[in-house]
Amino acid sequence: MQDSQGRVIEYARISLTEACNFCCTYCRPHEIxxxxAPVLPASFWMSVLEALWLGGVKAVRFTGGEPLLYPHLYELLEAVQKKGWFSDISMTTNGSLLSQQADKLYTAGVRRLNISLDSVEEEGFAQAVGRSGQLERVLQGIEAAKTVGFKNIKINTVVQKPMSDEEVRVLLHYGDTWNVVWRFIEYMPFQGKQSHVPTFQEWKAQLERIVGAPLELVTDRLGFGPAQYFRLPSGQRIGFIFPLSNQYCSSCNRIRFTADGYLRLCLLRDEDLELKRMVQQGVDAQAILHCIEEALQGRYASHDGEAIEKVERPMWRIGG
Incomplete structure (x- = not known):
């Protein structure tokens, strides 16, 4: 399955629900x-996933909102596991419910986790997620995931503002202690412009100053996503995802599906195709695939950079 630019699509991100028990400042204005939240049954997603499998997609990531709030999660995961369609099944979560569900997720076939964590300090974390007293739950979730056998855990921090060197050192220390890959993600102003946030080059320069050496580019592939990975002098690996100041559109291999049943061709463009009615009418997976392939032929070569304030669908309605 290829788009209009000849890019091979091998990775799908599926937002299972818009519901979330956090309201992070860069994502949503209030708790959903x-x-x-709209809820589509597991059978809907199985029809879409079969079409993606027929189209050659290798990896699927379940996101939200908070996917652990999706009421049909384990029905869906167990059905996908039974089919054996994909070589890689992963999930992005805020970690707050993970300590009770990590074992169940692993048993259901999820093997890689991305966990959002914007601060390891109680006050800073509460400010980031709009909730107090939640940090310990997330930390317990990370430990639970490690205990049950998850070996590929990435921690995602959105760089919403310039950080002090000491703040960065603390995050790197936790990443080294947990033996996880810490990833820094560029703030994208879906909710409107704000004061200057670090660009890719500025953030990279700060990390190099902190560790006292150039960052070594890691060429080994760590998953199917867009992150660029670097190795620190200590051997620790970190990731950068900076889609505005370090655009990676030419190598984009992914499509997204929203919790209300739309295919979204680009995170930063309002180019959506409704699939819900088609699936509800009982069309087969081959017909769904055909519609997806047709839509991909209208895909642009790149997004519009910092003009993303024009995007009408907010981040929480697209999926993380």
Whole structure:
């Protein structure tokens, strides 16, 4: 399956729910509860996933909102595991519910986790997620995931503002202690412009100053996503995802699906194809694949850079 630019699509990100028990400042203005969120049944996603498998997709990541709030999660995961369609099944979570569900996720076939963690300091974390007293739950979730056998854990921090060298050192220390890959993600102003945030080059220069040496580019592939990975002098690996100041559109291999049943061709463009009615009408997976392939022929070579304030669908309605 290829798009209009000849890019091979091998990775799909599926937002299972818009519901989330956090309201991070860069994502959503208020909490979206399960009662407020659209919910599509596992059977809907199985039809879409079969089409993606037929189209050659190798990796699927389940996201949200908070995917652990999706009421049909384990029905879906167990069905996908039974089919054996994909070589890589992963999930992005805020970690707050992970300590109770890590074992169940692993048993259901999820093997890689991305966990959002914008601060390891109680006050800073509370400010980031709009909730107090939640940091310990996330830390327990990370430990639980490690205990049950997850060996590929990435921690995601959105760089919303310039950080002091000491703040960065603390995050790197935790990453080394946990033996996880810490990834730094560029803030994207979906909710409007704000004061200057670090660019790729500025952030890379700060890390190099902190560790006292150039960052060594890691060429080994660590998953199917867009991150660029570097090795520190200590051997620790870190990742950068800076889609605005270090655009990677030419190598984009992914498509997204929203929790209300739309295919989204680009995170930063309002180019959506409704699939819900088609699936509900009972069309087969081959027909769904055909529609997806047709939509991909209208894909642009790149996004519009910092003009993303024009994007109408907010981040929380697209999926993490």
């Amino acid at each position: 509860t399960e009662a407020m």
